[in-house]
Amino acid sequence: MPLTIIRQDITKLNADAIVNAANASLLGGGGVDGCIHRAAGKELLEECRALGGCSVGSAKITKGYKLPCRYIIHTVGPVWHDGNSNEQELLSSCYRASLQLAEQYDCKTVAFPLISSGAYGYPKAEALKVAVDTISAFLDSHDMDVYITVFDRASFDIGEKLYNDIEQYIDDNYVAEHTDRFRGMCGSIKAMAPRPMMQSQPVCYEECSSNSFDESELKKRVMELDESFSQMLLRKIDELGITDVQCYKKANVDRKLFSKIRSDVAYRPSKATAIAFAISLGLDISETAELLKKAGYALSHSNKADVIIEYFISKGIYNIFEINEALFAFDQSLLGG
Numbered sequence: 001m002p003l004t005i006i007r008q009d010i011t012k013l014n015a016d017a018i019v020n021a022a023n024a025s026l027l028g029g030g031g032v033d034g035c036i037h038r039a040a041g042k043e044l045l046e047e048c049r050a051l052g053g054c055s056v057g058s059a060k061i062t063k064g065y066k067l068p069c070r071y072i073i074h075t076v077g078p079v080w081h082d083g084n085s086n087e088q089e090l091l092s093s094c095y096r097a098s099l100q101l102a103e104q105y106d107c108k109t110v111a112f113p114l115i116s117s118g119a120y121g122y123p124k125a126e127a128l129k130v131a132v133d134t135i136s137a138f139l140d141s142h143d144m145d146v147y148i149t150v151f152d153r154a155s156f157d158i159g160e161k162l163y164n165d166i167e168q169y170i171d172d173n174y175v176a177e178h179t180d181r182f183r184g185m186c187g188s189i190k191a192m193a194p195r196p197m198m199q200s201q202p203v204c205y206e207e208c209s210s211n212s213f214d215e216s217e218l219k220k221r222v223m224e225l226d227e228s229f230s231q232m233l234l235r236k237i238d239e240l241g242i243t244d245v246q247c248y249k250k251a252n253v254d255r256k257l258f259s260k261i262r263s264d265v266a267y268r269p270s271k272a273t274a275i276a277f278a279i280s281l282g283l284d285i286s287e288t289a290e291l292l293k294k295a296g297y298a299l300s301h302s303n304k305a306d307v308i309i310e311y312f313i314s315k316g317i318y319n320i321f322e323i324n325e326a327l328f329a330f331d332q333s334l335l336g337g
Contacts, residue, residue, distance in 0.1 A: 001145070001252050001253070001254070001334065001336035001337055002139050002143075002144065002145055002146065002249075002252055002253075002254055002336070003132070003135055003136060003139060003146050003147075003148070003252055003321060003324075003336075004145075004146075004147050004148070004324075004334060004336070005147075005148045005150065005156075005324060005325065005328045005334065006147050006148070006149055006150070007149075007150050007151070008111075008147075008149050008150075008151075009035075009149075009151060010032065010035075010036070010111055010113055010149045010151075011035055011036055011039040011040075011067060012068065013068065013069065013111045013147070013149065014068040014069070015068075015069050015107075015109040015110060015111045015147065016069065016070050016071065016102070016105075016106075016107035016108055016109045016110065017061075017064075017069055017070060017071040017072065017073050017101075017102050017105070017107040017109075017110045017111070018036070018064075018067065018069045018071075018072055018073070018110070018111045018112075019059075019072075019073045019074075019075060019098050019110065019111065019112045019113065019115070020032060020033055020036045020072050020073065020074045020075070020113075021033060021075065021077055021113050021115045021116065021118070022054065022074040022075065022076055023076065024053050024054060024055065024056065024076050025053050026048040026051055026053055026054055026060065026074050027045060027048055027049065028045060028048075030119060031118045031119055032113045032118070036067070036072060039066060039067055040064065040065040040066050040067050040072065041065050041066040043063075043065045043066075044062060044063075044065050044072065047062045047063065048062060048074070051074075054074060054075070054076050055076065056076045056077070056078050056090050057075075057076070057078070057089075057090040057091075057093035057094055057097065058075065058076065058093070058094075058097055059073050059074060059075040059094065059097035059098045059100075059101050060073070060074050060075075060101075061073050061074070061101050061105060062074065069111075070107070071102075071105055071107065073098045073101050073102060073110075075094040075095075075097060075098050075115065076094070077090070077091055077094050077115040077116030077120055077122070078090035078091055078116055078120065078122070079116070079120045079121065080116065080120060080121040080122040080123065083126075087116075087122065088126075088130055091115060091116055091122065091127065091130045091131075092130050092133075092134045094115050094116075095112065095115070095130070095131060095134040095135055095138075096134060096138065098110070098112070099135070099138045099142075099144070099146075102144065103142060103144070107144070108143075108144060108145060109144070109145045109146075109147070110144060110145075110146050110147070111146075111147040111148075111149050112131065112135075112146070112147065112148050112149065113148075113149055113151075114127050114128060114131060114148065114149075114150065114156075115127065115131070123157075124156065124157035125157045125158055125159035128148075128156070128157065128158065128325060131148055132148070132321045132322070132325065133321075135148070136321050139249065140249055143254070143255060145254075150328075156328065156329060157329075158325050158326055158329045162326065163326075163329060165311075166308055166311055166326055166330070169307065169308075169311040170304060170307050170308065170311075170330075173301050173307050173310070174301055174302075174304055174307045226294070227294070228265050228266055228267075228294060229261075229267065229268065229269065229274065229291065229294035229295040230261050230262065230264065230265050230266070230267050231265060231294075232290070232291055232294050233247075233261065233277055233281075233291070234262065236281050236283075236291075237281070240281060240282075244258060244262070247277070247280050247281065248280070249280075250279075250280035250318075250320060251273075251276040251277045251279065251280035251320060251335075251336065251337075252276055252320045252321070252324070252334075252335060252336030252337075253273060253276060253277070253280075253336055253337045254337070257269075257273070257337045268295055268296065269295055269337065270337060271292070271295070271297045272333060272334070272335050272336065272337065273335075273336065273337035274291065274292050274295040274297055275288070275292065275297075275299075275309060275335055276320060276335040276336045276337060277291065278291050278292065279309075279312075279313075279318050279320050279323065279335065280318070280320065282318045283313075284313065285299075285310065285313055285314065288313060304330065304332060305327060305330075305332040305333060308323075308326055308327055308330060308332060309323065309327075309335075312326070320335055320336065323335060324336070
């Protein structure tokens with residue numbers, strides 16, 4: 001999946017490059033910067049001394065040394081003042097400059113921390129939005145797997161209002177559904193109370209044998225199968241007048257996986273991938289249900305992730321990255337493939 005949010009210590013990632021939220025001197029500091037320098041070893045400091053520092057919004061690259069990555073890309077994020085001091089553009093520039101360096105050095109996988117959201121005071125929800133918007137814009141025209149790493153849940157924030165709205169939607173749909181189901185089960189248990197034994201009825205073998213297996217009828221039904229997931233997906237792409245690339249990029253799906261789906265009419269994607277394509281196509285709830293059915297799935301109020309996805313579709317929000325941020329915040333699997 002091209003853009004993924006993960007809970008991971010960035011110094012332990014086996015990526016082509018990891019990004020260091022550095023200070024202007026590039027000589028190490030606190031937070032992520034200090035962790036990376038300690039894990040990489042003193043050779044990193046020696047190379048950084050020769051770089052002559054780095055300006056805010058820019059990036060420079062070094063070897064990875066003792067880290068599992070090949071390269072470390074050092075970028076200097078802005079200190080948050082009031083939101084009116086060019087912070088957003090400078091933070092966005094950090095991500096763009098880092099991604100451009102990664103491309104220049106032929107990196108296929110890159111991992112970022114949430115730049116400026118620690119000691120520099122950038123509000124976490126806004127810092128995340130800048131990160132996702134900038135990275136996703138870059139991925140519109142580039143093939144690269146990018147990770148946003150979050151060390152722990154406390155360092156991740158999608159915004160209080162959105163979180164509360166989704167939480168309320170879950171309460172209204174997920175919890176109520178389970179309460180109703182429990183009550184229904186209680187009724188079923190009562191209905192299953194022991195009853196007087198009844199005399200068994202004789203089995204009519206002649207009647208059973210009349211329902212003989214009709215091979216020709218079975219073949220006919222198989223030949224009349226509905227369109228497959230792949231066929232419906234490609235039909236919807238044509239109807240919307242979008243390109244294959246636009247579709248799989250918006251679905252957070254890589255080109256190789258889309259090629260498999262396109263070339264195999266019977267291809268059965270994972271549920272996460274099937275939903276991702278429904279989101280990329282902007283399908284409403286009923287159309288989403290139809291597309292998922294083609295792959296053998298359904299949205300269910302017994303599944304918290306499904307309820308969250310339904311919340312976004314009901315609001316007409318089809319940004320896969322925004323949906324994934326919410327899924328991550330609620331500790332659910334992300335969409336894409």
